[in-house]
Amino acid sequence: MNVVPVNEAVSTETADDSRIDGNLTQLEYLALNSDFNLSDGHARQELTPGQGKMVGELPRLWAEAVVRPVEEIERESHRAFFHLLGQHSYPGADGRVLACYSSSVAMEIFARALVTEADAIALVHPTFDNIPDILRGVGLRLVPLEEDVLHGGDVPAELLGSVGAIFVTTPNNPTGRVLSRERLVRLAEQCAEHGVVLALDTCFRGFDEAGQYDHYEVLEASGCRWVVIEDTGKLWPTLELKIGWLVRSANVGLPLAKVYSDILLGVSPLVMLMVKRLSEDAADGGLRDLHEFIATNRALVRANLHDVPGLTFVDPDSRVSVERIHLGDRSAMDVWAALREHNVYLLPCGRFHWADPSEGDRMLRIALSRSPASVDVATRALRSVLMGD
Ligand SMILES: Cc1ncc(COP(=O)(O)O)c(C=O)c1O
Missing domain, CATH: 3.40.640.10 (Type I PLP-dependent aspartate aminotransferase-like (Major domain))
Known part of the structure; x- marks a missing residue:
């Protein structure tokens, strides 16, 4: 399998069947134009009233x-x-x-x-x-x-x-x-x-x-x-x-x-x-609504994936706008590449472990500051990939 430096992958758009070797932000660039970009941690959900x-x-x-x-x-x-x-x-x-x-x-x-x-x-x-x-x-x-x-x-x-x-x-x-x-x-x-x-x-x-x-x-x-x-x-x-x-x-x-x-x-x-x-606006109830919004998306992720064999939710008490999953014995880069075929982007966790990337090799991070519809579609696609549907 080729390993393609990510800048090359971004510029040539020819790396669909290859592994990407880049930092997290470089991986996030690849997702920017997708409707199912659950990659970066920036807020991309709809505006509240x-x-x-x-x-x-x-x-x-x-x-x-x-x-x-x-x-x-x-x-x-x-x-x-x-x-x-x-x-x-x-x-x-x-x-x-x-x-x-x-x-x-x-x-x-x-x-x-x-x-x-x-x-x-x-x-x-x-x-x-x-x-x-x-x-x-x-x-x-x-x-x-x-x-x-x-x-x-x-x-x-x-x-x-x-x-x-x-x-x-x-x-x-x-x-x-x-x-x-x-x-x-x-x-x-x-x-x-x-x-x-x-x-x-x-x-x-x-x-x-x-x-x-x-x-x-x-x-x-x-x-x-x-x-x-x-x-x-x-x-x-x-x-x-x-x-x-x-x-x-x-x-x-x-x-x-x-x-x-x-x-x-x-x-x-x-x-x-x-x-x-x-x-x-946040002090006037918006922050409480945001917490509910993130909690609802987290619950949706967990509901869509709860019965996938070998998959675990790594941070059961987390409240932040990202959710990590452990893929058991599957490689995060393999699953990332398979999801990319469906135009769905999550983030492999290797690079978060900056002193020992192998510790994150079997984890993916899912961004939750997204519309519930895209969280639903993306996690269903992840489910099919993991179940081999
Ligand atoms: C913990 C943390 N600090 C800083 C940053 C950088 O944020 P920005 O890209 O807005 O500068 C990030 C980006 O996701 C982050 O996760």
Whole structure:
């Protein structure tokens, strides 16, 4: 069997019967034009009536964005979003919240700032592979921090002594695991003791109330050096109009603002007003409806696949907008390729296991922020492939 580099596969569109060797985003590109794209974790479901109303108001929001001071709009936007998600102690008043075009841009800024003082970082394993790719891209050495170790108790002192920062995705993508308040308290204490920067990616916190306790209260009380990356991009179907917020402690000591200024001037005030309006709608019941929507799609996936021999649902308690399945002894790439014949796209999990891709070789991830009809068709197709129909 040929192994085709994914860029070639994308450009030639001739790789239907071949294995694709690419990172997760490259695999996600292949799905972008399919009606049954359950590959990337971006929100692609229909707008709710409340969100549709905001879209109808865009000309008014545009006019408002033109005339009002950006700083004022920005403050209102992050206030609405952070309070929606329980982050009442976030440092919004003193310029410690930087708005970026996306969370990956925030991540790049963090990585470039960190590498000015550190050569190694501990990173949760598994997690979405653009995080290790960005960190490696600036020359940092990565040390895996297994989820079970992270959630099980204190992080080994030896590990803390060998790195300049610890990076945790919570809730994690793809596992949905959330760092409890109790664990965050202790991790922040340990980071303070060792002078290690604690970095959190909370892009998926909107989906799980367990991730909505006030993280900033804990971080500020700990005295550790910290950075948090927040994201509006996974929650609402806004056609890639989103904000990644890079938030920092007063004592972080990294040149984040300088690197930010090397890259961008700021995010569109129109997008900030959209985020403010969407946050208000979410606070007014939209977030509860979103949780129900995701739970319904998850239940649909499980109902369509529950009796497939050898298949298991890996994350029974997950609330995030993706669902992992274990395929027993089948290869995820084989099943991915067979589904592609039906124009259905899921995501093989190998690359999430950035330190040992073989651990994910028999798992697929299904995106749930999709219309129930496409979740239904895609998982029925998966069922037929797995049953050999
Ligand atoms: C946990 C996590 N952080 C960051 C990102 C990057 O998001 P974006 O592509 O919007 O920059 C992703 C993408 O899916 C993600 O899963």
